[in-house]
Amino acid sequence: MLLSDKIIRPLLSPIPRVLLNSLFDCAIIGGGPAGLNAALVLGRARRSTVLFDNDNARNAVTQESHGFITPDGIRPKEFREIAHKDITKYPSVIYKEEKVTSIIKKDQLFEIATDNKDLYQSKTIIISTGLRDVLPDIENISTYYGKSLFNCPYCDGWEMRDKPLAVIIEEQTQGFHFIQTVFNWSKDLIVCTNGKPVLNPEQKRLILNKGIKIFENKITKFEGENGQMEKIIFENGDSIIRKGGFVLPQPIQASDFAKKLGCEYNSLGGILVDFYGRTSVPGVYAAGDASVFAPAQLIIAAADGLKAAVGVNRDLIQKEFLD
Numbered sequence: 001m002l003l004s005d006k007i008i009r010p011l012l013s014p015i016p017r018v019l020l021n022s023l024f025d026c027a028i029i030g031g032g033p034a035g036l037n038a039a040l041v042l043g044r045a046r047r048s049t050v051l052f053d054n055d056n057a058r059n060a061v062t063q064e065s066h067g068f069i070t071p072d073g074i075r076p077k078e079f080r081e082i083a084h085k086d087i088t089k090y091p092s093v094i095y096k097e098e099k100v101t102s103i104i105k106k107d108q109l110f111e112i113a114t115d116n117k118d119l120y121q122s123k124t125i126i127i128s129t130g131l132r133d134v135l136p137d138i139e140n141i142s143t144y145y146g147k148s149l150f151n152c153p154y155c156d157g158w159e160m161r162d163k164p165l166a167v168i169i170e171e172q173t174q175g176f177h178f179i180q181t182v183f184n185w186s187k188d189l190i191v192c193t194n195g196k197p198v199l200n201p202e203q204k205r206l207i208l209n210k211g212i213k214i215f216e217n218k219i220t221k222f223e224g225e226n227g228q229m230e231k232i233i234f235e236n237g238d239s240i241i242r243k244g245g246f247v248l249p250q251p252i253q254a255s256d257f258a259k260k261l262g263c264e265y266n267s268l269g270g271i272l273v274d275f276y277g278r279t280s281v282p283g284v285y286a287a288g289d290a291s292v293f294a295p296a297q298l299i300i301a302a303a304d305g306l307k308a309a310v311g312v313n314r315d316l317i318q319k320e321f322l323d
């Protein structure tokens, strides 16, 4: 059973917008594992909840998800289908496949606009819009990302174990640790710095000591079929056979709603939250990669969604009891 979407008043604005009649207890922006789990918990807590998602998950590029219990190896699409089925059991939750375009705080309430030109009102919001990965500037890297080139050895290291792999790093702080980590899964390793001077002499000595070759030239492109890497081609004409690898992308926030609402950020670039997902702005909660930032894992995002939902419910209960 869905809540009514009846239109009650057009607003005076250059783009016609309509305010939908329900005042929700919570609007969740982003329906990945964080937002989905938050919706589940809020539904079970009998809270009227609207969950918005524009179906553009960070892990949509990958074929299987690993590293959490039941079921290991599930397709990301199937994960969402099961979650949506779970949520439909709770009549106070509605799902909107819409992109949220703006959120404004007005008199303690939030006005949420979507690309359908609809407006929703809610007492609280959970931002669970996740992160986006900015990949190194290499011609056809996105063809291979999520298929044979991954960002997280804990997620995909097992499937890539003992294969001839490349670690692509362009960043100093975590790069050396990343190489050591991938070495745990395959000893047949090379390091590519894609033209960037990221390794110091001592790091280079330690890497070479382990039999790992270092390629410091810029990568021109990858070769292979259907996203399965076969070869890496360098700008100086060198090439090397590799069956895949790991890369350190630059994660960025997928939305700037928290910034626009005035939320503080932590030192990693995640939205600053307390244990219950409360941000520095009353009524605004955040969950999943958007606040955790690292380690980015489905099970952590889902747990985080639960915590934010409990935070929302606790705060509304307190307020309602005292009113």
Ligand SMILES: Cc1cc2nc3c(=O)[nH]c(=O)nc-3n(C[C@H](O)[C@H](O)[C@H](O)COP(=O)(O)OP(=O)(O)OC[C@H]3O[C@@H](n4cnc5c(N)ncnc54)[C@H](O)[C@@H]3O)c2cc1C
Binding pocket: 029, 030, 031, 032, 033, 034, 035, 052, 053, 054, 055, 056, 057, 058, 059, 061, 062, 064, 065, 066, 067, 068, 098, 099, 100, 101, 128, 129, 130, 131, 133, 145, 146, 150, 151, 152, 155, 156, 254, 255, 287, 288, 289, 290, 295, 296, 297, 298, 299, 301
């Ligand atoms: C290639 C790759 C492979 C991975 N493999 C694994 C793995 O095997 N195991 C594992 O545990 N983790 C894996 N991860 C990490 C995992 O995908 C993330 O940690 C997890 O998806 C974070 O969940 P989330 O709910 O915070 O964000 P997301 O899953 O990114 O969901 C955010 C959602 O918000 C929506 N959204 C964003 N902006 C808006 C907007 N304006 N309006 C409406 N909706 C919006 C997006 O469409 C998206 O659906 C992988 C990541 C990548 C990149």
